[in-house]
Amino acid sequence: MPELPEVEVTRRALAPRLEGALVEGARVGKPLRWPLGCEASSLAGLRIDAVSRRGKYLWLALSRGGAPAGGLLWHLGMSGSLAVAVTDSPPGPHHHFDLLTSAGCLRLTDPRRFGAVVWGAALDDGMPARLLARLGREPFDPSLTAESLWQAFRGRRVAIKPALMAGDVVVGAGNIYACEALYRAGIDPRMPAGxxxxxxxxxxxxxxxxxxxxxxxxxGSSLKDFRADGHLGGFQNLTAVYGRAGLPCLRCGHPVTRTVQAQRATFFCPGCQKR
Structure with a gap:
């Protein structure tokens, strides 16, 4: 599943190409997780002002004649990716939303159809507000401190890895990144968060x-077929524990262990990570 790094890499690839572009139309394919929330034809004539990110969501802020005109909230689901094509090629079976712009066709490819494109009057209004309401702080937000992290996890009996991945305290700790962060911090993923x-x-x-x-x-990480604007990520080649079950720990030589927590595979080193 594309996590925060993959979405941020996607944003950085798309923003220079799309910001300032004029929307010429939109094409909706098979239904996604939520309805678009507006008529696709109503997007024509709008301008893309900015491409920003909140958690694993991308927000395309739109305007008409210099006045704010809402925006589109995008989620890549479990298998989605976004890319801009210079030519408007015919959509394939997994191309479920095209935003036709003066900079090219922004196309959502999503084989499993868990992704979404949702219109909203603002990020804090309507469906976007509901989808973002329970998100925790951004990992690089200055207001997220060690003290606030400690306070947020106090009293929680759930193991620290599922608690970290829940996203209500801090966003961005997807499975691979939670495993790697807990390894670097020397914390056993099974330890109660409290x-x-x-x-x-x-x-x-x-x-x-x-x-x-x-x-x-x-x-980002391309464990299967993730691409940011057509390019593969490389973090999967840098992991210390994720995907290395049975191999020696790079620090102590103890075999890396794999277990399952909240239906997700967890990789850790029992020699380096303590409860």
Whole structure:
């Protein structure tokens, strides 16, 4: 599933090409998770002002005649990707939404159809507001501190990895990145979140920020077929524990262990990561 680094890499690839472009039309394919929320034809004539990100969502802010005219909230689901094609080629069976612009055709490709494109009058209004309401802080938000992380997890009995991945405290800790951050912080993923100490909270926040920044620089992770504007990511080649079950830990040599938490595979080193 595309996580925060993959979505941010996608945003960085699309923003220079799309910002300032004129929307010439839209084409809706098979139904996605939620309806578009407006007539596709009503998008024609709007201008794309900015491409921003909130968690794993992309927001295309639109205007008409210089006045705000809402925007489109995009989610890549479990298998989606976005790319701009210079030529308007006919859509294939997995091309479910095309935004036709003066800069090219922005196309959502989503084989599993868990993605979405939703119109809203603003990010804090209507369907976009409902979808974003429960998201935690951005990982690089200055207001997210070791103290606030510690306070948020106090009293939680759930294991720290599922708690980190829930996204209500901090967004961006997808499976691969949660595994890697907990490894770098030396924290056993099975430890109850409520037992996280202040010093460990500081190590975990620093490790998560480091992992996400490195993943963004590497173009995200392409574990299956993810591409950001046509390009494969490379972070999957840099992991220390994820996908390395049975191989020696790069620090201590202990075999990396795989377990399952909340129906997701967890990789960790029992020698380096303590409860």
């Amino acid at each position: 037992r996280l100490s202040r010093p460990r909270s500081a190590r975990l926040l620093a490790a998560l920020q480091e992992v996400l920044a490195q993943a963004i620089d590497a173009g």
